[in-house]
Amino acid sequence: TESVISRSHLPFIVGGTNYYIESLLFHLNPPNPSPEHSHDKQFTSLLNDLSEENLSKLTSVQLHELLSKIDKPTSIRRHPNEERKIRRAIEFYRDSGGIPLSEALKQQHAESGFSYRGSFRFHRCCLLWLTCQKEELEKRINDRIKSMLDRGLINELEKFHDEYNQTCTQAEQSYNYTRGIFQAIGFKEFHDYLLLSNIKRKSEHGEKVFANAIERLKLSTRQYSKYQEKWLRMRLLQRVEKHSPNVYELDTTNLSLWYENVEQRAEAIIDAFLKDEKIPFDALPKTPIDEPVYEQNTCLACQRVFHMKSQWLDHLKSKQHKRVLRTTDRAAYRQKLNNAIPSLLNTLDLLEMKKISEIEKKNDEFEIDNEMIETLENNN
Ligand SMILES: [Zn+2]
Incomplete structure (x- = not known):
């Protein structure tokens, strides 16, 4: 581009x-390896311990624990289940020569005002976003998948899968299945099918x-398109800075209106943009929101x-959460009531029991303990 x-x-x-x-629109600031560590033997051996091979032996929880030792702030941001993100943070630490990802992001934040990326690379930039109404989009996705199948997607997958299997061992396979091409949309969905034998594939x-x-x-394709939209809103409309480019929407829902809604409009926008004139259509509104606050609870x-x-x-x-609280409340009260002599329970307990019972009645989720309440009322 440059x-x-x-x-x-x-x-x-x-x-x-x-x-x-x-990566095209934003600066990514690759950190410089930290010089203070480079001659430290102990440190070098630590980095060697983080080799791809060693990491692959660790479970997601172990990786999270490891990350908490080398980069506490990032580990707090990550749930132990987010294996790929945890792994990436550890790899970042290793490949940068011992810079925690959180440090690099902090540096980036100081430069661009955002922790997750650098500043915009271009001061003048015009973005056109092709959109489509949900129902129509789903129809197009389904049509596209049908045409992929018609063109022999499955033969291609079977061939690739069988060739791949011949070239590697069982252990490598189960390891590799969680990454790379096997995680790609259009492949991962067919795992179960591809693992079947040739004969079984043809069975009912x-x-x-x-x-x-x-x-x-x-x-997955629908989810991916939703994810793309979310990405665009988040990166370009919600987290805005001085040079945030405008985004112009072009609605492709009605293909018979393609010329008016898309082609002509796009031309007019780009034309005005190039001449530095006022663009004749409104850009999508920017709705700045605060950066998320990370806090472990x-x-x-x-x-x-x-x-x-x-x-x-x-x-x-x-x-x-409220349901769980009610159940635990209820269980706690039941315990208390079971263990207590009814006459020793106070009015507050009674009110609380009544309240729980009311909620339950409303939600119709649990059986109602009227009998117990009656006993209590009589005793009081
Ligand atoms: Zn809760």
Whole structure:
């Protein structure tokens, strides 16, 4: 891109994954290896311990523990289940020669105002976003998958899978299945099917597994498109800075209106942009939000750990949490009542029991303990 610009040409970028667009639009600041450690033998051996091979032997929880030793702030941000992100943070530490990811991000934050990326690379940039209404998008996704199948997707997968299996051992396989191409959409959904023998693939069971894979592929593709939209909103509309480019929406839902809604509009936008004139259409509104606050909270009642403050606050308000609290309250009260002599229970207990009973009646979730309340009332 920079070389195109240096020749006074205008680069046009079409398509690309979020990762690609992200690395294109934003500075990523690769940290310099820290010099203070470079001659430290102990340190060098620690980094060697973090080799790909050693890491692959660790479970997700062990990796999380390891990360908490080398990069505490990042480990707090990560749930032990987020294996790939944890692994990436450890690899970052190793490959940068001992710089914790959290440190590198802090440095980046100082430069761009954002911890997750650097500043915008270009001061003048125009973004066109092709959108599509949900139902129509789903239809297009399904059509596309059908045409992929018609063009022999499954033969291709079978061939690739069988060739791959011939070249590696069982252990390598189970290890490799959790990464790389095997995690790609359009492959991972077919794992179960591909693991079947040739004969089983053609059986009734095989057909069922296959039909299931197709449904999963449709679902993953829908989820991916949602993820892309979320990415765009988050990166370009919510976390904005001085040079945040405008994003113009082009609605592709109705293909018979392609010329008016997409082509003509895009031309008018780019034309005005190039002439530095006022663009005749409104850009998508920017709705800045604060960066998330990371804070570790544990809900003892639900036995869950939360890493973001907003998630924790949402959890406290959630139905699920309240239900658990009611059940534990109820269990605690039942215990108390079972162990206590009824006449020694106070009015507060009685009120509390009544309240719980009311909630239960409303929710119709548990059987009602009227009998116990009656006994209590009589005793008081
Ligand atoms: Zn809870």
